[in-house]
């Protein structure tokens with residue numbers, strides 16, 4: 001049975017200060033955010049009724065808006081409070097939380113100086129980002145045609161809607177070829193990230209991950225770095241060239257949606273699902289479920 005479309009589900013969405021019936025949470029077609037990509041958003045997960053790293057996500061939402069030159073007219077504390085209330089009202093324990101802020105419809109054109117800033121938050125049940133069976137075997141990634149842009153070309157530190165255009169194109173191309181996702185290089189041809197998750201590799205017991213200088217330094221990425229340190233694993237953040245993937249033994253993705261997902265193939269390169277990947281998957285699951293009290297990760 002097909003899942004219910006996202007525009008028509010039961011319950012409420014919080015929009016600009018009110019809880020509105022889900023199907024009524026609409027925007028006008030002449031909204032700047034729709035035409036010019038002037039929106040910022042977050043993806044959060046709740047586990048057992050608690051939104052994991054909620055405050056960090058809300059702070060990043062505010063920061064992304066500042067990078068795009070606008071201020072969200074609700075404070076971090078107000079957004080946190082509403083998110084918690086909405087999760088409870090929707091009656092979900094394990095769920096995905098999606099706040100989005102965008103420029104409205106007072107002016108239409110590239111300039112948007114007088115446009116109001118809108119904010120909505122929606123919550124829905126959303127189990128695994130990748131198919132659970134595929135996830136355990138390791139997912140297969142294509143090499144994306146598009147690259148993460150130079151920070152001098154686009155505001156790469158913002159979780160901004162417009163930056164996802166190349167992610168959707170890359171993911172669609174990959175899916176058409178039977179892959180689960182795509183690995184994107186950066187503008188210099190270095191390994192960057194997947195279309196919605198960060199990437200890690202393992203070789204000789206050492207974990208390697210690209211330095212996030214032109215893509216999102218994910219909250220999950222930082223959490224997993226903390227968990228790896230707690231386990232005593234050596235972890236190196238550095239430039240990684242695509243040819244190096246030939247020598248890496250394990251690979252995994254991290255992200256709020258992806259959690260920790262093993263990768264079995266990236267283009268011509270293959271990897272095994274090894275102990276380090278499995279241990280970090282387990283630790284991450286235990287952490288988000290409140291069953292692990294980490295030393296380093298708790299500070300992240």
Ligand SMILES: Cc1ncc(COP(=O)(O)O)c(C=O)c1O
Pocket residue numbers: 043193194195196197198215216217218219220221254255256257
């Ligand atoms: C492009 C991209 N990179 C990385 C991430 C991982 O970020 P986080 O761990 O904060 O969810 C995401 C997910 O939001 C993403 O969309």
